Amino acid sequence: MSTLTAVRKGGIRSSGTRDTGIRGRGAALGLLAWLAGIVFFLPIAWMALTSLHSEEDAATNPPSFAAALTLDGYRDFFGAGGGASPWPALINSTTASVVSTLCVLLLALPAAYALSIRPVKKWTDVLFFFLSTKMLPAVAGLLPIYLFAKNTGLLDNVWLLVVLYTSMNLPIAVWMMQSFLAEVPVAIIEAAQIDGARLPTVLARVVAPIAAPGIAATALICFIFSWNELLFARVLTGTVAETAPVFLTGFITSQGLFLAKVCAASLVISLPVLAAGFAAQDKLVQGLSLGAVK
Structure with missing residues (x-):
């Protein structure tokens, strides 16, 4: 005992x-x-604090934390001091990002369905082909795209950016959504087909609701990539189709770097992405972890 x-x-x-x-x-x-x-x-908090300082206080080294706070940087960004208004650039960025993301989802969902639930022959080779298109540096295709846009009259046109962003984000979207749709039970799809549902109905009413977290995660990533894109927007746009990142570079002039104004502009331009990420954070976490735990 x-x-x-x-x-x-x-x-x-x-x-x-x-x-x-x-x-x-x-x-x-x-x-x-x-x-x-x-x-x-910390960098975001530093940027927010610097945006609330005057240009003199923001340029001090080391910076002063006890400096007086002001909204002059935000007033200058929104054109209160006689500068250019940021609203056309913000509208262009919103149009290009939202429309291209919707186009990507409409094209990627059927493609991912064909590669996962109804796999085609050698579907792994197809996925590798999609991914291989991202291996070419973006700057390598800049000159032919510029010449094409110039000869077709599409320079400084926001719809050219929509097409470019759609083609740039489509391979990533197909790759991500293929793994998400692979988790959809085939029995549910077969039951819907037995009831007479056609492919568009199956995709819209069966596959999309089940894979909603993965679709939301894919849409958010495509939106972020489109919103932050600078290279093509800088070269292919001017004053009409100028996007928010291009507008932001206009604060770096020969007169110097206006640090407080740049921080204020950076914070405002980052807000749509931060708001979208905060609103869809539950879907984003579910989507990025989908299939990680069996």
């Missing part, structure tokens, strides 16, 4: 030690996650 009691006590002591070790590792990982989050958040 004494031996059994000692074994039980030893087992309890060992289990308690193991639980303590697990809690300690969990606390350490939690602290590390908080430190990583703070490191990533």
